[in-house]
Amino acid sequence: VHKIPVGVLGASGYAGRELCGLVAAHPRLSLAFATANERRGERVRVGGAGGADVTFVATDDARLDEAELVFSALPHGASAVWVDRARAAGARVVDLSADLRPGNQPAASADAHGGTAVATQAPYGLTELTRDQLPGAEMVANPGCYATAILIAIAPLVSRGLALPGATINVTAASGVTGAGFTPRHDLLFAEVAEDFRAYGAGNVHRHLAEMRATIATLGGDQDLIFTPHLLPVARGILATITVPVAELPDDALAPWREHYAGEPFVEVVDAQPTLREVVRRNVVRLTAVPVAGVRQPTLLVTAAIDNLVKGAAGQALQNANVVLGLDEPMGLPA
Amino acid sequence: VHKIPVGVLGASGYAGRELCGLVAAHPRLSLAFATANERRGERVRVGGAGGADVTFVATDDARLDEAELVFSALPHGASAVWVDRARAAGARVVDLSADLRPGNQPAASADAHGGTAVATQAPYGLTELTRDQLPGAEMVANPGCYATAILIAIAPLVSRGLALPGATINVTAASGVTGAGFTPRHDLLFAEVAEDFRAYGAGNVHRHLAEMRATIATLGGDQDLIFTPHLLPVARGILATITVPVAELPDDALAPWREHYAGEPFVEVVDAQPTLREVVRRNVVRLTAVPVAGVRQPTLLVTAAIDNLVKGAAGQALQNANVVLGLDEPMGLPA
Amino acid sequence: VHKIPVGVLGASGYAGRELCGLVAAHPRLSLAFATANERRGERVRVGGAGGADVTFVATDDARLDEAELVFSALPHGASAVWVDRARAAGARVVDLSADLRPGNQPAASADAHGGTAVATQAPYGLTELTRDQLPGAEMVANPGCYATAILIAIAPLVSRGLALPGATINVTAASGVTGAGFTPRHDLLFAEVAEDFRAYGAGNVHRHLAEMRATIATLGGDQDLIFTPHLLPVARGILATITVPVAELPDDALAPWREHYAGEPFVEVVDAQPTLREVVRRNVVRLTAVPVAGVRQPTLLVTAAIDNLVKGAAGQALQNANVVLGLDEPMGLPA
């Protein structure tokens, strides 16, 4: 079987390594290069049971022209310029940074390299919602991890007009520590995170709000969004807890999701509360909804769990790449 | 110094042991008895550096008449009858169960023993808010752990008329595992809880809602309340994340709390997001508030952290007992 | 492809569920039944990405005659009688309990049912060391989790005469909590295990000593063994830290293992210290060895890591079953 060569820029972080592991186990892709400037020359094990050993090269040494598709897991702000370079070298790009996402301000580093112009043309790769824009796309903006869980959870209510117009959708979410990346920081040390829990980005200032608001608008909604993320003492996983005011409560609380996601291999609509253990290392959004009792405003409580490194990053990036490249969408993805 | 004898019913659970430890280190209280039916005869270490060894007796063997005050940490439903017995023996009672709390349905076991009648007379021991009802009280309903964090957090907005009338106060909260008690259950095993996170009591059905709604009404508010608790992979601590729609945003977001709790030794109003590590093993509520950006309805985000076993249970029970008995309120309490 | 029907007795514990998950993902096996008396009728998800839903039946309702091979993950003492029943029904058996293991006293419950006689005939299924006894075996004693890590680690030194005769092999090992099973116990609650660490079975009294001593003798060694297990605040994994006095230090500390396990797919001999994260959810023993500096008696320090539920239980059981049934040994096993 011919394997399609793909490359990974920024491969030493959590998302980058996850991606390398998925590529290594993919039946139709091969890893052309994996870059990590500070760890160039290092050989590391990626992936689980079907993983492989990968040797990092410097980003400048990546043979962009040898890859048909390049994943960029470079930091926000640093990614857009490499998206341009990869495209100039003839590769398609799935960008895991925020640089190409809708609603984002053009990144400063992108400005200087002409990244802005192309950025505005990148489809948003929340695959279940934007699948038809992806085949053959030259570049894709991979969604933020929180945005993935939240938008999959609210899209059926917003796009079908069930969410109350003008109301406020209220989201608290908690993420495992890998969501903050692999950079050593005091506040991410084991002895700081264990036995702790805290909110951050309080007051509605998180980076993912832009893409979530843009997507709500795209879906035809006008709701406000309050989003309060928290840091959880686990390695992986996001749980989003969402209240959505509705015009009236549906007879079957889960019906909007069951209909909207019928046949989707990576959305699990379930009766019980979703938990992180059920989704880690899997490319799924697992969600449920229940009516909120004892309040005057009819409201649904929606909860959704994902693995922030899989469906929230590397897995969804590969899902997008599969669609871009014309492969079976679920190929190589752990469901 | 004369020490006042107090007893603890249901001393082998997490709250009961915490209480025994606090009593052992208290300068003016002595432990008359500590009951634990299934572990009668066992000698255990309670408390930290200033702790002591305690030998459990059967509940039926407790010399209720030898205690001036009895703390009941018995399970919900089983406590009310013992509150009656302790009172019949001449003791004052601080009840850590839900049985005496406002808004609760009379517990079945209480009904049969006439507990209901007295229960309705018990002041609610959220000390900072109900202090004037406590001196000399014959019994006190110690608040639920979640209710403590949430009510301290929202009381200034509700009682001062800052919270928008008719609006919905939206609370998600996460608690450490000791909040679920010491009973062995599959779902509380280490290997089930570690690396996991989940909502429970979804749809606004948690036991603490009754006392929270009753207190909001007592404070003069008419707001609805949505409360979604979560189980956190930590031993101790609760963080409540709350949005409160307001008529207009105050110039200084923290002013309502600074004014309302001026001089309170156990309420910490801070600028940074409160964390569990800052409050564990301390009898404090630590909280902050920030305006929510980018929404049409002016809204404050309030976050509050407590130790569920201290300010959320044993510490507050002791704080109440200090007031009931005419001792200095902060005596023996770790701030 | 014809699938061989196999059954799992005692399927609701950690090892039993792991086994069901592996069978579900195995290309040549199908799950005939999975028993769990207390949870009969329950439908649970087993396995990870390639898992399945399984409905438990009562053990008495298991159609033993419909399985070509039965795995027993029943508790020690309760398993032997079911081994006999399964054999009487014509099935081969891989027994994950201690009941059939070498060096064990006959279990009381086995005595009454004639289990003892057969037990002494069961080959010990430490596959890498006893592979030649397994093809076509009617029953196999699956090794203990600690024993697996420790015996794989020391076998090359003992069987090749490198370990000093008459000396003491000193082992401390630490296991994740799933090693203690799924039974709810106070001491296994999250709030008891987190942030703790302790030895247990101190003084050389652990159940696995018998099979380890028997195997050392079988390998031609006469060394004494000190084994001190510890309970680790992790869900999965065992690390064994072993000192072996040797007649003289080899030039290449790893040579004995590289030679002994050449070509073995499930033994990883590495340069760096093995860690639990490297082995969880994989059917491998990962080990290294270094000379001990600064001591008069030449000594090697050997460290070995396994997943207690995979190579230490369900994975090895499946590895044994593959050999017994004439399938490829690594089939269906995550390496």
Next chain:
Amino acid sequence: VHKIPVGVLGASGYAGRELCGLVAAHPRLSLAFATANERRGERVRVGGAGGADVTFVATDDARLDEAELVFSALPHGASAVWVDRARAAGARVVDLSADLRPGNQPAASADAHGGTAVATQAPYGLTELTRDQLPGAEMVANPGCYATAILIAIAPLVSRGLALPGATINVTAASGVTGAGFTPRHDLLFAEVAEDFRAYGAGNVHRHLAEMRATIATLGGDQDLIFTPHLLPVARGILATITVPVAELPDDALAPWREHYAGEPFVEVVDAQPTLREVVRRNVVRLTAVPVAGVRQPTLLVTAAIDNLVKGAAGQALQNANVVLGLDEPMGLPA
């Protein structure tokens, strides 16, 4: 009450902050300064319930002459020169680094500043064993955390001639992550440490071996020592698991320790296996011993637990300072 001014050099690390917290709560000491170059000007909370706010100053700005005693929690190698400077300014010094400990090679940085000469004169502050050398000492070498647990555990056997001459004392120990310090490192991130366990310093090369060997010799022993440390997914605590070959087993396994440490407030000789939870935030060594069954060489298994930041660092430093300054030894120490 007159309070004695003391200073802390290197106050922003885990041990330094713990020390500041203990000093803040000490009835006879006051904190003259707390230095932390990279965080100069920052105000942080130290200690628990009896803690305080501390503002860090640059090390160069410390008024060494205003402290009667200076604690140095500076890194190994960087501390010796500051010990000299503090002494030149007239202060006594308790040095928590390895720089002054017996058996250590003179640190390079100390050489250049004449630190070596004084270093060799510093008594070793393992208080229970060297108490008589401390009153009025100009400087004290505070022991390593592992060394504290291990030496307290083996001293009775070695110094009383019970340990077999010429034999090997075998120690494995596991430490919480704070033992590795507060420096951000990839391998100390939460997502790397959680659910993991590993040996390090394998092959008998850990820094604390020098002081342990020197102390064994001082106690009159000639035993070899094998020491293998491990990194534990907990914040605090060390458990040492030790086998000591003995000439013959004592009738009462605990007698050597009960006699040796009679009246010691900070050594707890107990029957059950000591656990980390029992010792965290306390200045104690908690230990037990049992005979090892089934081996030809009579051997005792000794296990000892400490909090690495308290009895293993800051607590013992304060215990030493109390003795040096003529205060009650247990003053201000959590037992």
